[in-house]
Amino acid sequence: MSTIRVQSVHKRKWSSLQRRNFLWGLFFTSPAIIGLLLFTAYPLIMSFYYSFTSYSMFGPFKFIGLTNYIDLFGDDNWWSSLYNTVYILIFSVPLGIIVALMLALLLNVKTKGIAVYRTIFYLPSIVPIVASAVVFGYVFNPQYGILNNILQIFGITGPGWLSSPDWAKPTLIILSLWGVGNLMIILLAGLQDVPRDLQDAAQVDGATAWNRFRHVTLPFLSPHLFFALITGLIAGFQYFSPVFVLTNGNGDPAGSTLIAALYLYQNAFRYFKVGYANAMAWVLFIIILLCTALTFRIVARRVYYGGA
Known part of the structure; x- marks a missing residue:
């Protein structure tokens, strides 16, 4: 009985009104979402990546692993x-x-x-x-x-x-x-x-x-x-x-x-x-x-x- 109920929940689809409301919600929150991804998530990910490199803002850089962390200690x-x-x-x-x-x-x-x-x-x-x-x-x-x-x-x-x-x-x-x-x-x-x-x-x-x-x-x-x-x-x-x-x-x-x-x-x-x-x-x-x-x-x- 519980299996049938779970399957029915999974098969339930959104109505057209629910989909429209969801899309409008995404539209109005998109500036905040884009700003969060562009100005917070991306710098955070790149900061973590650069911490394993010899990046210096000038010229090429290479991946050096844990060298920066070892030098820091x-x-x-x-x-x-x-x-x-x-x-x-x-x-x-x-x-x-x-x-x-x-x-x-x-x-x-x-x-x-x-x-x-x-x-x-x-x-x-x-x-x-x-x-x-x-x-x-x-x-x-x-x-x-x-x-x-x-x-x-x-x-x-x-x-x-x-x-x-x-x-x-x-x-x-x-x-x-x-x-x-x-x-x-x-x-x-x-x-x-x-x-x-x-x-x-x-x-x-x-x-x-x-x-x-x-x-x-x-x-x-x-x-x-x-x-x-x-x-x-x-x-x-x-x-x-x-x-x-x-x-x-x-x-x-x-x-x-x-x-x-x-x-x-x-x-x-x-x-x-x-x-x-x-x-x-x-x-x-x-x-x-x-x-x-x-x-x-x-x-x-x-x-x-x-x-x-």
Whole structure:
């Protein structure tokens, strides 16, 4: 009986109306489909192919197998750039989440003019990254930068910031906090979804403000914090524009800001080692994939979706 039913399903044909609707659907979605194939699928496939070649954008190239990947694991600059990337990521992602959460908590109160305050804290996140980096290049200038001038008023000698190998990475971590407005808005929306009756019940039971935050607010906010962690992790490995602008694409001083994405750019567009750069991109992709999967495995089970 089941066999006859399966065969009847397979033999069922589309009506003329269904076929016409399907064709019209393909017609209207064809620009997106063609764009996806042409600008995403094709470059992805060719990038994977070029990673096994000696392609350099000039002259002929040949298939060299795993040579690029083998050379990559013996490249000291690659390991140094990966260390710098992970260093910045480890500090900037948690710090960014904490600062965004603190701002969201402050902007979640009901007070006069709160919409203006929310707009002020959100505006930096929509300023173009290049423009922000140029401005902060002057802010962190050790000679005439406004930050060192302010410190000088209090009798503090400011560090070299981006001109000091010891302070270059901490400076980039501080700079990453400039754009936490997007995350702040997401966490603010999460805070407003926390059930007020649970907060009131906890307060009636004698729970302190900290206990209410820890046992009521944080569980309902955990999906938003998990989203912030995953997206921050992925974006951290792709950190590029501010470093490129502030160091003129060199990763100075003394290679202390040479991050993975910048080193990839140098190999592709400065040294024209496109095949080697593509191999680097795929290794970086695998690292991001593994780190994301590991984070999901460790953290996802602790996320509370009761408020969803």
